[in-house]
Amino acid sequence: MDRKEKKTIQAKLDSFHSRKLWQDKIMKRIFQGSALLAALMIFFISYFVISRGIQPFLSSYGDEQQSLIAFISGNRWRPDIAPPVFGVGFIIINTLLTSLGAAVLSFPISVLTALFIAKIAPPKLRAVLTTIVELLAAIPSIVYGVFAAGTITGLVKDVGDIFGINTYGGNSMFAVIILLAIMIFPTITSLSVVAISAVDRSLELGSIALGASQMETNFKVVLTSAKSGIFAGLALGLGRAFGEATAVSMVAGNRMIGPTWNPFDITRTLTSTILSGMHETSPGLDYDMRFSVGIILLLVILATNFMIQVIKRKVGGVTHE
Amino acid sequence: MLAFKVENLNLWYEDNHALIDVSMDVPRNQVTALIGPSGCGKSTLLRCFNRMNDLIPKTKITGKILMKGDVEIRDPSVDVVKLRTDVGMVFQSPNPFPMSIFDNVAYGLRCQGIKDKKQLSATVERSLRQAALWDEVKDSLQRNALKLSGGQQQRLCIARAIALEPSVLLMDEPTSALDPIATAKIEDLMQSLKQMYTIVIVTHSMSQAARISDQTAFFLLGELIEAGPTAEIFQVPKDKRTEDYISGKFG
Numbered sequence: 001m002d003r004k005e006k007k008t009i010q011a012k013l014d015s016f017h018s019r020k021l022w023q024d025k026i027m028k029r030i031f032q033g034s035a036l037l038a039a040l041m042i043f044f045i046s047y048f049v050i051s052r053g054i055q056p057f058l059s060s061y062g063d064e065q066q067s068l069i070a071f072i073s074g075n076r077w078r079p080d081i082a083p084p085v086f087g088v089g090f091i092i093i094n095t096l097l098t099s100l101g102a103a104v105l106s107f108p109i110s111v112l113t114a115l116f117i118a119k120i121a122p123p124k125l126r127a128v129l130t131t132i133v134e135l136l137a138a139i140p141s142i143v144y145g146v147f148a149a150g151t152i153t154g155l156v157k158d159v160g161d162i163f164g165i166n167t168y169g170g171n172s173m174f175a176v177i178i179l180l181a182i183m184i185f186p187t188i189t190s191l192s193v194v195a196i197s198a199v200d201r202s203l204e205l206g207s208i209a210l211g212a213s214q215m216e217t218n219f220k221v222v223l224t225s226a227k228s229g230i231f232a233g234l235a236l237g238l239g240r241a242f243g244e245a246t247a248v249s250m251v252a253g254n255r256m257i258g259p260t261w262n263p264f265d266i267t268r269t270l271t272s273t274i275l276s277g278m279h280e281t282s283p284g285l286d287y288d289m290r291f292s293v294g295i296i297l298l299l300v301i302l303a304t305n306f307m308i309q310v311i312k313r314k315v316g317g318v319t320h321e
Numbered sequence: 322m323l324a325f326k327v328e329n330l331n332l333w334y335e336d337n338h339a340l341i342d343v344s345m346d347v348p349r350n351q352v353t354a355l356i357g358p359s360g361c362g363k364s365t366l367l368r369c370f371n372r373m374n375d376l377i378p379k380t381k382i383t384g385k386i387l388m389k390g391d392v393e394i395r396d397p398s399v400d401v402v403k404l405r406t407d408v409g410m411v412f413q414s415p416n417p418f419p420m421s422i423f424d425n426v427a428y429g430l431r432c433q434g435i436k437d438k439k440q441l442s443a444t445v446e447r448s449l450r451q452a453a454l455w456d457e458v459k460d461s462l463q464r465n466a467l468k469l470s471g472g473q474q475q476r477l478c479i480a481r482a483i484a485l486e487p488s489v490l491l492m493d494e495p496t497s498a499l500d501p502i503a504t505a506k507i508e509d510l511m512q513s514l515k516q517m518y519t520i521v522i523v524t525h526s527m528s529q530a531a532r533i534s535d536q537t538a539f540f541l542l543g544e545l546i547e548a549g550p551t552a553e554i555f556q557v558p559k560d561k562r563t564e565d566y567i568s569g570k571f572g
Contacts, residue, residue: 202416209371210429210481211406220428225419 046298053291064285071292076257077273079286086289088270088296090258095269095300097259098173098248099241102180107234110185111223114192114230119218130193137186145247148179153251156264165264171253174263179247184237191236195229196222231312235305242301245271270297322349323390324489324519325370330384332365334377339365341543343384347536349488352511352520354534354551356527358571361540363523367491370394370521371408372401389488406433409482409518410491414498415474417466417481422449422458425466425477429485444484451517452480453510472503476510483518490514492522496529508533527567531555539563 056066066086074087117129153170156178160167199222207217223230253266254276260267274290274297281287325347332340340362347353355363368374369386372394386394394404406429417425426445435441445462449455454476458464466477475495482490492511496504511520511533524530530537531551538548539560547554547563558564565571 200416202412202414203418205373205376206410206412206416206418206478206481207428208376209373209405209410209412210432211402211485212429212432213402216432220432221418227419 049291049294049298052288053293053295056285056288056292066285066289066292072296075259077268078256079277079289084285086292088273088293090260091268091270091273091293092296092300093259094173094255094267095242095271095297097261098176098180098252098267098269099238099304101173101177102184102241103234103238105177105181106185106237107188110188110233110237111192111230113185114189114196115218115223117189118193118196119222130190133186133189133193136182137190141183141244141247144179144183145250148175148247149250152178160264163264167264168253168266171251171266172264173252173260173267175251176248176267176269177263179251180241180244183244183247184240187240188230188233188237191233192226192230195226195233198229199225227312227315231308235308238304238308239301242297242304243271245269245275248272249275270300323347324349324388325521326385326387326390327366328385328387330366330369330386331382332362332369332374333381335379339543340369343545345538345545345548347489347519347521349519350515350517351535352515352522352533353536353538354530355521355523355538355540356525356530356566357540357546358566359525360542362543363538363540364493366540367493367521367523370489370491371405371410373410375401406485407487408489408491409485409487411475411478411482411493411495413494415471415478417469417474417477419465419467421463422466422469422477423462426480426484428481433485445480448480448484449477451483451514452476453506453513454480470503472499472506475499475503475507479507479510479514483514487518489519489521492520494523494525497525504529527555539566541566 055061056064057068057071059065064083071086071088072092073089074085075090076085076087077091078085113129113133117126117133121129152175153172155170156172156175157167157170159174160170160172203221203225204217207221208214212220248269249272252269252272254272255266255268258268270293274293277286278290281290323346327343327345327347330340330343331338343362343366355366357363365374369382374380374382382395388394388404388408392399418428420428423445426448427441430441430444446455446459449458454473457473458469458477466474469477475498479490479495496507499507508529511522514520515535522530522534534551536548537551537554539546539554539558539562541562547558547560554563555567558567
């Protein structure tokens with residue numbers, strides 16, 4: 001190879017390398033841009049909801065200005081009377097009751113199902129169960145709503161009849177809890193399966209080599225190791241429970257005064273409040289108040305996620321620094 | 322005194338004849354090194370001693386492993402959980418549980434139903450001292466074990482195993498994931514541990530086997546080629562294949 005040839009090869013290599021560097025830079029910008037866009041969306045939506053939702057509480061709103069304290073601590077939601085009363089306090093409590101109730105019902109079942117799918121079931125059954133869980137997650141909420149209105153309410157009514165309790169045809173807090181528990185089951189389960197499957201096999205072997213049984217290993221080591229993913233599933237599941245409007249509205253019964261602690265009584269959630277009568281309303285106070293409820297919903301979800309983080313640190317006995 | 326007496330042991334993973342007619346003695350309170358190229362069966366034999374091969378489906382074993390003279394460890398009367406508390410194991414890469422240092426060491430005891438706090442604390446301290454880790458962690462027992470360095474994690478795993486006061490400690494290439502300084506610490510540790518425990522170690526490093534072991538067994542393609550005092554195996558090997566492997570002609 002003479003000198004000239006070497007030079008051309010070197011020049012080609014140089015241009016190839018500089019092109020690669022360029023490509024890296026461009027790709028980096030594209031990734032950054034995508035991330036920024038996602039972050040902006042959250043910011044934009046929050047800003048829009050908040051700026052609209054606080055309007056009724058400002059003096060600039062005029063005669064219909066609402067009291068923030070009365071709104072947050074109120075125990076009546078009567079947009080239908082004059083003047084209308086908007087008290088969201090009892091709705092917050094009833095939302096927490098239904099969503100947390102659903103989580104309490106669904107979480108243990110989901111985690112145990114996930115453990116079974118990931119660790120115990122033979123490969124064929126594992127594949128079948130995984131598909132079923134994925135299908136459950138894919139069912140649209142309106143279908144869950146129809147199912148709940150047609151089946152769960154009937155069930156609740158029957159149970160109520162046994163105890164001699166009037167159940168408004170089955171529309172009740174109990175029905176909402178069962179509906180939400182079913183709806184968040186696939187979310188928690190599929191994230192837990194991923195988390196449990198990702199646990200390093202060497203941890204299990206280490207446990208068994210220390211004289212632990214397979215069950216001790218599963219509960220003490222596998223679940224502890226998968227904790228982060230399992231709680232991420234719980235957070236997402238609770239997010240779905242809090243945010244579910246369509247199906248919930250179909251069985252909640254939309255109570256006007258509260259809170260109610262009776263599971264057989266009708267209830268009202270933040271989402272069903274935003275949704276109910278949305279189509280009949282016109283721009284004005286009733287419309288703006290829906291945004292105010294939206295702010296409350298965002299805050300409730302934020303607070304719940306924070307709570308989950310705290311619980312996550314407490315269980316499993318690991319001290320995080 | 323023998324810790325194990327292996328007699329005509331054969332092991333198949335499905336059709337793969339992984340151990341062929343292995344017979345050897347593992348003397349008590351000595352370090353026995355199992356050496357040989359990858360896939361020679363040394364780790365398979367190691368996992369026979371605490372019956373970890375039970376976890377691999379379609380494994381067939383014939384022959385005998387006698388413990389403490391006369392107990393066949395695969396006999397139905399042998400409780401495999403008891404066996405594993407008596408034959409501890411340390412793995413290739415450190416595998417501490419994602420728990421505090423204390424909980425890691427106490428794990429085996431708790432699985433044995435021991436809940437007494439005083440007893441647990443005393444055993445945790447004794448085990449960590451024996452594993453030469455106590456001085457480094459005594460003020461941070463509640464720290465997450467995953468925050469320790471690789472070498473510390475491996476010593477924690479040793480502490481975890483000896484917390485159950487086993488008679489034998491199996492080590493499957495315990496230093497292959499560690500740097501030279503951490504390796505030297507573990508090797509020093511093994512010299513003090515063999516006063517109390519019988520140690521069987523699988524190693525890829527011939528210099529490690531020469532440094533730390535009293536007995537060496539050389540495996541090739543599932544067969545035990547030669548076993549004996551380490552000095553003899555390394556200085557006057559009887560078999561040509563042993564000599565070739567030790568001198569680095571293959572490996």
